[in-house]
Amino acid sequence: MGYLEIGKIVAAQGLKGELRVYPNTDFPERFEEPGRRWLLRPNQTEPEPIELVSGRYLDGKGLYVIQLKGIHDRNAAEALRDCKLLVPDTDRLELEEGEFHVADLIGLSVYEQATQELIGTVSDVIPAGHDLLQVTKTIEDGKNRQILIPFVEAIVPIVDLDRHRIEITPPPGLLDL
Known part of the structure; x- marks a missing residue:
């Protein structure tokens, strides 16, 4: 069985065992509805089942507080x-x-729509006001360069999961950084 990451525990909250979780999902019910979840410890490969007892969103912090x-x-x-x-x-x-x-976006190839030039590969999606695609590009000396591309329809008009590709129409200067 495979798994989807929904969040990362970033700190304890208070003295009674509550946890602060940075979400990696747009579905609040993942942290608010009691039930089974899985916990993956650092340096482990097999997750262990746990029970979510309760959870609530912390306004202004972008975090959930949960009880396991x-x-x-x-x-x-x-x-x-x-x-x-x-x-x-x-x-x-x-x-x-x-x-x-x-998880479906990670690993997709990113192309400039006008030239069909390969820009790089999506290596992460960073939540911000608008999500940012972190695209990794290997440059001449073999080093990797990270490019952040706003994940908005005006810049990313085509996401083709079947063909494992994204096409972008970057504004001037976006790829020059």
């Missing part, structure tokens, strides 16, 4: 810092037209 079954104090919560929260990849939620799962 069996985590009752700050020390237990601190021990889970940097762990990733997962759901089975079979638990994908339906998306609206023009929406994409982050």
Whole structure:
């Protein structure tokens, strides 16, 4: 079974075992509805099942505060810092037209639409006001260069998951940095 990352535990919250989670999903129910999730510890390859007891969104922080079954104090919560929260990849939620799962975008080739020149490969999606595609390009000396491309329809008009490609129409200067 494969998994989708939905968030990363970044800190303990208070003294009663609550956890601060930085979300990697646009679906709040992943942190608010009780039920089974999976926990992947740093340097581990197999996630372990855990139970989400409750969760709430922290306005202004962009974080969720969650309570996991069996985590009752700050020390237990601190021990889970940097762990990733997962759901089975079979638990994908339906998306609206023009929406994409982050995991589907990673690894896609990015081309400039006008010239069909390969720009690089999507290596990450960074949540911001508008999400940013982090595109990795190998340059002449064999080093990698990171380019951040706003993930808006005016700049990224074509996302073709079947052909594993994205086409962009960058404004002047975007690729020169």
